[in-house]
Amino acid sequence: MTPENHEAVSLYQQKDQGLSWDSRFRFHCHGGLPCFNRCCRTPTILLSPYDILRLKRFLGLTAREFLERYTRREIDEWSHLPLIFLDPFKTEEPGCPFLGVEGCTVYAHRPAACRLFPITMGSQMTEEGMVDHYFCRQLDYCRGFAGDREWTLESWIEDQVFEEYDEGRREWLEILLKRGLMGPGGVDAELQDLFALACYDLDQFRQDLSEWEFLEVAVPGVLETEDLVMDDLALLHFSYRYLQDLLLGDEKEG
Numbered sequence: 001m002t003p004e005n006h007e008a009v010s011l012y013q014q015k016d017q018g019l020s021w022d023s024r025f026r027f028h029c030h031g032g033l034p035c036f037n038r039c040c041r042t043p044t045i046l047l048s049p050y051d052i053l054r055l056k057r058f059l060g061l062t063a064r065e066f067l068e069r070y071t072r073r074e075i076d077e078w079s080h081l082p083l084i085f086l087d088p089f090k091t092e093e094p095g096c097p098f099l100g101v102e103g104c105t106v107y108a109h110r111p112a113a114c115r116l117f118p119i120t121m122g123s124q125m126t127e128e129g130m131v132d133h134y135f136c137r138q139l140d141y142c143r144g145f146a147g148d149r150e151w152t153l154e155s156w157i158e159d160q161v162f163e164e165y166d167e168g169r170r171e172w173l174e175i176l177l178k179r180g181l182m183g184p185g186g187v188d189a190e191l192q193d194l195f196a197l198a199c200y201d202l203d204q205f206r207q208d209l210s211e212w213e214f215l216e217v218a219v220p221g222v223l224e225t226e227d228l229v230m231d232d233l234a235l236l237h238f239s240y241r242y243l244q245d246l247l248l249g250d251e252k253e254g
């Protein structure tokens with residue numbers, strides 16, 4: 001350890017201490033490292049609705065096709081709502097289904113969790129609203145930390161275009177956190193399926209919305225808004241508002 005990188009090294013060792021915006025660390029991941037691709041062989045990648053939207057569009061799939069081919073669904077212990085993970089066991093050799101010989105084959109559209117790594121983020125709902133905590137995750141085989149590039153948390157987030165992905169998932173995260181605070185009651189299998197439909201299976205949700213009967217019950221007048229028919233992102237933000245009303249009721253402003 002040299003005196004000038006002391007602060008960066010201590011950062012990784014204090015794993016339980018959250019990072020501040022100007023915390024510094026060294027990291028450089030590239031194809032010349034012996035660990036290249038290793039972290040993508042056993043990934044636990046939670047996908048947000050925005051991650052799914054970006055990936056399914058890039059791959060030219062419907063959301064349903066994407067979910068069936070590449071993911072698994074689990075019920076979140078906190079909110080009792082469904083979460084979607086990349087499934088490393090849907091390929092012949094276990095690993096991220098998007099891992100190729102030369103690395104990530106969906107790199108420009110990789111999920112938020114992959115962008116942020118080696119930083120991880122946890123969020124908490126407080127009286128002041130949602131508060132994020134950032135941590136540095138140092139896998140023992142990861143050689144990126146011996147790299148020659150120095151970052152602050154802020155410059156890393158900017159470099160990885162993380163904010164766009166974070167923006168696309170914040171309302172979803174808020175629903176999960178707030179619903180968890182309300183306790184386990186009231187989330188049955190039907191509600192879980194509806195949440196999964198509106199968040200993760202946007203193409204099917206759009207189709208269901210076009211059925212007048214559903215519209216009458218759930219969202220009168222929605223098809224007058226052409227954006228929701230044409231634009232996935234507008235539909236996703238509509239889904240968030242719809243789910244906030246459905247799942248949070250009076251708690252949604254809190």
Ligand code: SF4
Nearest residue numbers: 040096098099104114
């Ligand atoms: S999406 Fe790309 S970066 Fe993320 S785990 Fe898969 S191969 Fe690795």
Ligand code: SF4
Nearest residue numbers: 029035037039142144
């Ligand atoms: S340097 Fe770290 S992040 Fe990059 S490939 Fe190696 S283990 Fe993965």
